[in-house]
Amino acid sequence: EPEVTQTPSHQVTQMGQEVILRCVPISNHLYFYWYRQILGQKVEFLVSFYNNEISEKSEIFDDQFSVERPDGSNFTLKIRSTKLEDSAMYFCASRLLSSYNSPLHFGNGTRLTVT
Amino acid sequence: KNEVEQSPQNLTAQEGEFITINCSYSVGISALHWLQQHPGGGIVSLFMLSSGKKKHGRLIATINIQEKHSSLHITASHPRDSAVYICAVRFLGETSGSRLTFGEGTQLTVNP
Numbered sequence: 087e088p089e090v091t092q093t094p095s096h097q098v099t100q101m102g103q104e105v106i107l108r109c110v111p112i113s114n115h116l117y118f119y120w121y122r123q124i125l126g127q128k129v130e131f132l133v134s135f136y137n138n139e140i141s142e143k144s145e146i147f148d149d150q151f152s153v154e155r156p157d158g159s160n161f162t163l164k165i166r167s168t169k170l171e172d173s174a175m176y177f178c179a180s181r182l183l184s185s186y187n188s189p190l191h192f193g194n195g196t197r198l199t200v201t
Numbered sequence: 202k203n204e205v206e207q208s209p210q211n212l213t214a215q216e217g218e219f220i221t222i223n224c225s226y227s228v229g230i231s232a233l234h235w236l237q238q239h240p241g242g243g244i245v246s247l248f249m250l251s252s253g254k255k256k257h258g259r260l261i262a263t264i265n266i267q268e269k270h271s272s273l274h275i276t277a278s279h280p281r282d283s284a285v286y287i288c289a290v291r292f293l294g295e296t297s298g299s300r301l302t303f304g305e306g307t308q309l310t311v312n313p
Contacts, residue, residue, distance in 0.1 A: 121301075128304065129244075129289070129303040130303070131300050131302075144300070177244060189246055190246050190249070190301075191246065192236075192244040193243075194241070194243035195242045195244070197242065
């Protein structure tokens with residue numbers, strides 16, 4: 087069964103450094119998402135992406151964050167200057183359609199640790 | 202404020218028991234998801250529903266739109282069902298299908 091893959095599984099970085107989290111969504115999917123989960127807290131929506139542009143973003147997704155789909159397969163989340171509070175598990179997800187009856191497929195996540 | 206509440210927070214059961222996890226939400230929704238998060242952190246979508254009931258193997262999900270409540274049932278529970286179960290909803294009025302609001306999750310432990 088096709089799956090969403092995320093790399094790396096764990097990334098450690100120093101405060102102030104840039105990080106890029108990578109995702110390969112399911113190949114025929116059209117809608118892409120990033121979510122994050124700070125340890126011990128709820129999963130939170132960050133951003134959705136469709137047709138090569140952001141369709142919606144949350145209050146968390148400030149100017150330090152950006153997303154792109156550089157080559158038609160990868161979907162990346164960049165954090166420009168990481169802060170300690172960016173430490174979290176970041177999940178990529180994709181779906182074929184935007185409608186509510188189109189299943190959402192999650193990757194296994196990237197655990198980001200900012201020191 | 203749009204909120205999702207799950208109960209219980211923690212649930213311990215003996216193998217074979219019937220499990221129920223509850224989810225309540227504050228205002229109207231267009232869709233509700235039940236997700237399973239494994240100990241390693243990965244998330245799997247179990248169900249997506251907007252009305253009625255869905256069944257997949259030993260898992261059953263129901264939703265009552267009028268009461269703003271959903272339940273996830275596991276019949277004949279097994280230790281491999283041990284995981285965090287998360288309810289997530291798309292509230293009516295959200296402009297796209299993307300902004301899900303998540304509950305805190307229910308940690309289920311099934312002992313042999």
